[in-house]
Amino acid sequence: MSAKKKVLMFGWEYPPYHSGGLGVACKGMAHALIDNDVHVCFVLPTTLTVTDEKVPLLFADTAISTAKKTTTRQSPHLETLARELYNPYLSSVQYEIKLAEFIQAGGTIVPRTLFEQVEHYGTLMNILPRSAFQGVDIIHAHDWLCFPAGIAAKKITGKPLIAHIHATEFDRCAGNTVNEYVYNKEREGMHIADHIITVSELTKNTVIEKYGIHKDKITVIHNGNTQPVTQVSNRFESLRGLKQGGAKIVLFAGRITIQKGVDYFIHAAQRVLEHDKGVYFIVAGTGDMEEQIKSLVKRLNISNHFLFTGYYTLEDSPTLFALADVVVVPSVSEPFGIIPLESMSHGVPIILSKQSGASEVISHALKVDFWDTEKIASDILAIIHHAPLRTTLRDEGKHQVSGITWDKAAKKIKHLYTTLS
Amino acid sequence: MLTIALYLKTHQPFRIKHYRAFDIGHDHDYFNDKGDGNTNNVKILKKICEKSYKPTNKLLLELLKKHPEFKFSISLSGTLLEQLEEHAPATLETFKKLIDTGRVEVLGETYYHSLAFYYSLSEFEEQVKMQNKILKRIFGITPKVFSNTELAYRNDLASWAEQNRYKGIIAEGWDPILGWRSSNFVYQPKGTEKIKLLLKNYRLSDDIAFRFGDRNWSEWPLTAGKFGSWVGALHGNAETINLFMDYETFGEHQWESTGIFDFLKHLPEEILKNKNNGFLTLSETCKTYKAHDTVDMPYIVTWADTERDLSAWTGNAMQQSSIAELYRIEKQILSTKDKKIIDDWRKLQTSDHVYYMCTKWFADGDVHKYFSPYDSPYEAFIAFTNALADLKLRAHIA
Numbered sequence: 009m010s011a012k013k014k015v016l017m018f019g020w021e022y023p024p025y026h027s028g029g030l031g032v033a034c035k036g037m038a039h040a041l042i043d044n045d046v047h048v049c050f051v052l053p054t055t056l057t058v059t060d061e062k063v064p065l066l067f068a069d070t071a072i073s074t075a076k077k078t079t080t081r082q083s084p085h086l087e088t089l090a091r092e093l094y095n096p097y098l099s100s101v102q103y104e105i106k107l108a109e110f111i112q113a114g115g116t117i118v119p120r121t122l123f124e125q126v127e128h129y130g131t132l133m134n135i136l137p138r139s140a141f142q143g144v145d146i147i148h149a150h151d152w153l154c155f156p157a158g159i160a161a162k163k164i165t166g167k168p169l170i171a172h173i174h175a176t177e178f179d180r181c182a183g184n185t186v187n188e189y190v191y192n193k194e195r196e197g198m199h200i201a202d203h204i205i206t207v208s209e210l211t212k213n214t215v216i217e218k219y220g221i222h223k224d225k226i227t228v229i230h231n232g233n234t235q236p237v238t239q240v241s242n243r244f245e246s247l248r249g250l251k252q253g254g255a256k257i258v259l260f261a262g263r264i265t266i267q268k269g270v271d272y273f274i275h276a277a278q279r280v281l282e283h284d285k286g287v288y289f290i291v292a293g294t295g296d297m298e299e300q301i302k303s304l305v306k307r308l309n310i311s312n313h314f315l316f317t318g319y320y321t322l323e324d325s326p327t328l329f330a331l332a333d334v335v336v337v338p339s340v341s342e343p344f345g346i347i348p349l350e351s352m353s354h355g356v357p358i359i360l361s362k363q364s365g366a367s368e369v370i371s372h373a374l375k376v377d378f379w380d381t382e383k384i385a386s387d388i389l390a391i392i393h394h395a396p397l398r399t400t401l402r403d404e405g406k407h408q409v410s411g412i413t414w415d416k417a418a419k420k421i422k423h424l425y426t427t428l429s
Numbered sequence: 430m431l432t433i434a435l436y437l438k439t440h441q442p443f444r445i446k447h448y449r450a451f452d453i454g455h456d457h458d459y460f461n462d463k464g465d466g467n468t469n470n471v472k473i474l475k476k477i478c479e480k481s482y483k484p485t486n487k488l489l490l491e492l493l494k495k496h497p498e499f500k501f502s503i504s505l506s507g508t509l510l511e512q513l514e515e516h517a518p519a520t521l522e523t524f525k526k527l528i529d530t531g532r533v534e535v536l537g538e539t540y541y542h543s544l545a546f547y548y549s550l551s552e553f554e555e556q557v558k559m560q561n562k563i564l565k566r567i568f569g570i571t572p573k574v575f576s577n578t579e580l581a582y583r584n585d586l587a588s589w590a591e592q593n594r595y596k597g598i599i600a601e602g603w604d605p606i607l608g609w610r611s612s613n614f615v616y617q618p619k620g621t622e623k624i625k626l627l628l629k630n631y632r633l634s635d636d637i638a639f640r641f642g643d644r645n646w647s648e649w650p651l652t653a654g655k656f657g658s659w660v661g662a663l664h665g666n667a668e669t670i671n672l673f674m675d676y677e678t679f680g681e682h683q684w685e686s687t688g689i690f691d692f693l694k695h696l697p698e699e700i701l702k703n704k705n706n707g708f709l710t711l712s713e714t715c716k717t718y719k720a721h722d723t724v725d726m727p728y729i730v731t732w733a734d735t736e737r738d739l740s741a742w743t744g745n746a747m748q749q750s751s752i753a754e755l756y757r758i759e760k761q762i763l764s765t766k767d768k769k770i771i772d773d774w775r776k777l778q779t780s781d782h783v784y785y786m787c788t789k790w791f792a793d794g795d796v797h798k799y800f801s802p803y804d805s806p807y808e809a810f811i812a813f814t815n816a817l818a819d820l821k822l823r824a825h826i827a
């Protein structure tokens with residue numbers, strides 16, 4: 009038996025502060041690795057009031073480790089602003105705006121752009137106490153935001169670097185022009201890394217085709233399902249009336265961005281409403297396409313059947329999903345996707361884009377091409393009108409998702425650690 | 430004497446195209462997919478003719494000519510015969526040639542390859558009548574042995590067959606039901622007096638039908654010689670070896686590249702090497718041997734999966750509701766007296782449609798998945814349910 013592996017894992021965000029799946033995935037993975045007898049130290053770029061009962065967190069900017077004690081560095085207001093700065097889904101323009109607010113509120117930060125922030129994360133490695141790197145066997149960095157930090161840590165320790173790809177720039181841009189800087193950072197990280205983990209075969213292909221990485225350097229490890237939260241908010245309780253009145257509810261949950269295909273959801277909704285006026289559509293989440301989508305709904309004259317919830321938290325999820333008769337995930341390009349597993353755990357049938365990594369591990373779903381709004385609409389009507397279809401999707405889905413665990417993913421990751429170090 | 434009763438069962442359904450909710454009320458042709466997909470029935474039929482029926486029939490005809498002792502039995506569902514007549518008449522001729530030798534017996538069944546016996550006796554009887562009619566018209570024969578869809582058997586089916594003057598009926602030779610009895614003898618169904626029961630020897634049958642091309646199987650490669658020696662080893666403890674399998678075993682389930690045709694080519698000579706071996710049709714088998722004992726099957730037994738029950742057709746809520754709805758509307762459909770409506774309704778009764786909705790295939794291996802033209806059981810349910818909804822509109826059923 010080899011000794012317990014020590015992993016220095018680089019992340020960018022951590023629950024409960026999240027605006028997407030990256031932090032949730034990192035936490036699920038770190039917990040499962042620790043349960044599988046791996047020593048994980050999880051590094052974050054900036055000091056926040058986050059604690060984790062199981063995973064020691066290390067804040068790179070202050071070298072404070074939660075393994076010792078928890079501190080709050082900033083005022084709560086600054087804390088919020090700092091958190092928003094570290095939203096991995098900000099465009100560089102949005103980052104500039106958030107940064108201005110942060111500095112105006114008295115925040116001090118050296119880097120001025122998202123890109124500088126990413127570089128800064130790497131630079132911080134040189135001023136971290138050497139003890140942070142002691143006994144480390146593996147460096148594990150999540151997405152391009154953490155690659156400079158991961159590369160620096162690899163240089164310092166001489167230990168193998170794993171680049172974990174949760175999304176590429178091609179997914180975020182969904183066919184539009186990619187950001188050259190981000191692409192280069194991703195490419196650099198992937199090439200310097202000793203090994204790459206992708207969250208799906210779909211992403212593996214992107215990494216091979218768009219980044220010139222050899223297939224043998226890549227291991228596909230699908231994400232696991234995160235356990236449902238125990239704390240539940242009552243934010244959507246008021247909508248229960250609608251449902252009790254016989255209305256059918258179709259849910260889109262996630263960031264309102266081009267990547268998530270929300271516009272296809274709207275067009276499918278229009279088609280459904282031509283055939284059934286008793287259907288209501290919820291769009292839960294925020295994003296840069298929000299205004300565009302709202303005006304599309306207005307233009308199509310179906311606003312009466314739409315509800316935009318705005319930002320929702322993990323605690324809001326259970327009631328949100330309990331309302332839904334069906335969840336639609338029409339992603340244009342989704343390396344994995346957290347919503348499908350979440351829906352299935354809540355017993356809600358899903359209509360899932362074939363262009364999503366989760367589709368590789370889920371068979372109990374209705375699968376569509378994201379652009380095929382006719383089929384999406386037909387499938388929505390089928391689920392809404394036929395209880396046996398709902399029942400079977402619910403029962404089989406729940407059963408299947410219970411087998412898609414972080415424990416399984418962690419065992420594969422652990423095995424990879426062993427082969428690399 | 431030890432005889433082989435080889436029975437090849439063939440059937441093709443009318444697969445439902447990807448019929449969407451928006452087609453309801455507009456499109457009344459459910460089975461006419463002309464695309465590249467797997468619900469294009471004409472395309473599938475032609476593929477199977479080339480891969481399986483034509484080469485198999487050619488080989489079987491040669492074997493019949495070469496070995497005067499060689500005999501076997503077949504069945505062809507009405508839905509297959511209908512499609513062959515329309516789209517592959519030349520292949521249908523090759524079946525006729527086999528039957529014209531007088532050494533190939535054709536079994537009786539339901540025209541629509543349905544499970545109607547368990548849901549509506551009158552509908553079942555109508556479909557058997559239709560099947561007898563088409564067999565008489567095309568082949569000029571009247572079946573003497575009955576083979577129900579998927580070998581779905583129960584005591585009362587045997588009683589029905591006896592009342593309807595069949596000499597024999599077939600079922601799966603499933604050990605938990607047979608107990609100490611062997612499938613290699615002829616039996617009497619419980620509650621009957623004259624009719625004989627022939628039970629499938631599933632081990633030897635499945636060695637050919639399922640395991641033949643499996644390179645991980647300890648007996649791979651299976652040669653006709655080896656198979657002949659297994660049969661020989663049963664002498665003294667067997668009268669009939671009932672080898673029941675899908676016709677499509679040859680060339681479709683087991684591809685030509687597995688050597689399946691070569692196996693078949695040498696099977697009769699390997700069996701006949703032993704002078705005490707022979708071949709019989711199923712009705713000859715019934716006539717030749719006395720019933721050894723009574724077999725009681727109060728619950729439905731099929732030849733499917735490890736459970737040998739109907740769960741592949743009726744296991745989940747989608748399947749149960751589809752079947753229930755189909756037979757719920759029987760009276761109203763029939764009262765329309767509209768031939769097209771009634772025919773479409775019967776085509777929807779073909780058991781394949783609910784089989785495609787089976788969700789247990791993840792645990793049960795790839796058998797179901799392989800046979801489904803849909804991406805998932807859910808797609809199968811949606812196509813079926815939407816088509817049925819349209820049919821109900823046509824028949825003015827609420």
